[in-house]
Amino acid sequence: MLEAFAAWLGKTPLSAFMAGQGWAVPSVQTLHILAIAVVVSGVVILNLRVLGVVERGQPIGALAHRFVVPSTAAIGVLLVTGLLMIASEPDRALFRTVFWIKMGLLAAAMAATAGMLAGLRASPAWIDAGAAPPPLYKGLAAGLLLAWIAIIIAGRWIGYTEGWPGSPS
């Protein structure tokens, strides 16, 4: 099914456009990296706040209010630009284990962030900058910082690995 999708994608005008213009792939990659910077700023500041490292004078709810919408919007940009990169070379990412590890980590990180924020919303630390968040969420915040480091490494490694044996790549 994945091979059929890659074959179909490779025949679309979008794929021809992405592969045919020399500037298209680097431009889309630049947008992808800028969107990562936006996500990472939110991830770093929010999780370091939960850990009590930065913005200690601000309640966690106020930081979530500032960073959740831009970071989520940037993930939307990442999905679109990621799909455009796949369209430029459909056999490249889809058949590499590290790409699916990245997607799995991304889904897990987004779910864990949603869970952490829902839990913190019910704790005093959401509106009281002086209240410490429960230790469970501090652990989760540390795990999320590591998960995003792993997501970026997995993303960069797509370009350096081989596809599955027998796959089109």
Next chain:
Amino acid sequence: MSLVGVVIDWLQATPLSGAIRESDWLFPAIECAHVIAFVTVVGSIFVVDLRLMGVASKARRIDELIAELLPITWTAFGIAAVAGLLLFVSKPVTYTQNFFFLGKMALLVLAAANMGVFHAFVQKSVAGAPAETPPPLSARASGAASLALWIAIVAFGRWIGFTTLG
């Protein structure tokens, strides 16, 4: 040969340069550290730029926000700079002949100059100002210039990878 040329050739001949160039995993591993660090640099700078422009974090005082985020920016910048230097050392002859590499270095100098002007002249005008005060034009200009320069730095950096293949 010019002095710079001699230094570049010497650098390319060092064991460190050869080790990074010839290893299958060292260059990508250093590149990962470079990417993780510089997205943190750029992301944290964007937060401050958008605050200076009066677009985001409007409930935070400008001087307080800068004091909170500057340690993150500088720590990440240190890592990005060391990792970037190691990437450069692997192929100094190639990079010093690459338009986008030289352009990126020039843009970094401009971004540093913009930051210097901000800290020397503009920051005083916003120091102690309550969050409700609209940022002065000089602060908005500093933020907009920084935003544009860092977007260009990322673009030039990405283009280096496409013009130094082989």
